[in-house]
Amino acid sequence: MSARREEAVDAAMAIADEKGLAAVSMRAVAQRVGVTPMALYPHVGSKAALLDLMVGRLLSMLGEDPAMRAAADADWRTRLRVFASSARLGLQTHPWATGLLFDRPTVTPEAVAVIDKIYSALLDAGVPGREVPRVERLVSTFVLGYVASEVGGRFGPGELDPRGRRGQLPEGALPAHARVAEALDAPVDWDEEFKQGFEEVLRLVESVAAGSRGGARAR
Structure with missing residues (x-):
């Protein structure tokens, strides 16, 4: 793998770690590397290829x-x-x-x-x-x-614990949940x-x- 390609993958990984995968784009990676987006394409091919890398x-x-x-x-x-x-x-x-x-x-x-x-x-x-x-x-x-x-x-856990979630429905509405309630409530x-x-x-x-x-x- 070329040095520039390695650099691009490093940058893409860092962006994903910092901001999530949705933030990874050719423009963002190029900016992180310090080149124009067009200068990046010969090294990584496309965004799909970058994701594969x-x-x-x-x-x-x-x-x-x-x-x-x-x-x-x-x-x-x-x-x-x-x-x-x-x-x-x-x-x-x-x-x-x-x-x-x-x-x-x-x-x-x-x-x-x-x-x-x-x-x-x-x-x-x-x-x-x-x-x-x-x-x-x-x-x-x-x-x-x-x-x-x-x-x-x-x-x-969400906003409600398992018992609280079950409590949103009428008693008896979740018969299987009632049978495994002890397991559901255990840490x-x-x-x-x-x-x-x-x-x-x-x-x-x-x-x-x-x-x-x-x-x-x-x-």
């Missing part, structure tokens, strides 16, 4: 994470757990990134390299090759969706819930692999 940078940072490197030779479960934990921490650092990763395909070499690490772990788990892309999407979407909910406020350890949820994802991975082995024996 930002995805590549985000995933490159994940691939270079020390924890990911340390787990490179670990068993498949450990590698996927470390991926999930490192991705969550990185996305919490850049809250705007979840929306970008949902919106953009992984097309840059850096981005594809990270996906390849997930593919490798799934293959080592025994997931058939034909199922690997689908299962990777399941794994990645759990992580992205959870963090998007965290940073976007979906998991926040949530989001770190522990993420870990527990990802363990359930790993069990789904195991079930896909086991189903494949069972099908092979049946034949």
Whole structure:
């Protein structure tokens, strides 16, 4: 990647961190870099290409994470757990990134390299090759969706606590809520819930692999 392109991606990331992804434009990036917008196009191509480069940078940072490197030779479960934990921490650092990763395909070499690490772990788990892309999407979407909910406020208390929200409707209008009221009113350890949820994802991975082995024996 050229020095000017790197500079443009640095500027775009900084703008997104400061003002949100909506503030990233070719004009804003050019101003941050100190060139005209037209001078930027030969280096990044277009705003869409710039967004793809930002995805590549985000995933490159994940691939270079020390924890990911340390787990490179670990068993498949450990590698996927470390991926999930490192991705969550990185996305919490850049809250705007979840929306970008949902919106953009992984097309840059850096981005594809990270996906390849997930593919490798799934293959080592025994997931058939034909199922690997689908299962990777399941794994990645759990992580992205959870963090998007965290940073976007979906998991926040809002203006009313759960009991207050239920109280807006007549008694008996929410029978299922009444049955799980104790769980709804209890404080949530989001770190522990993420870990527990990802363990359930790993069990789904195991079930896909086991189903494949069972099908092979049946034949």
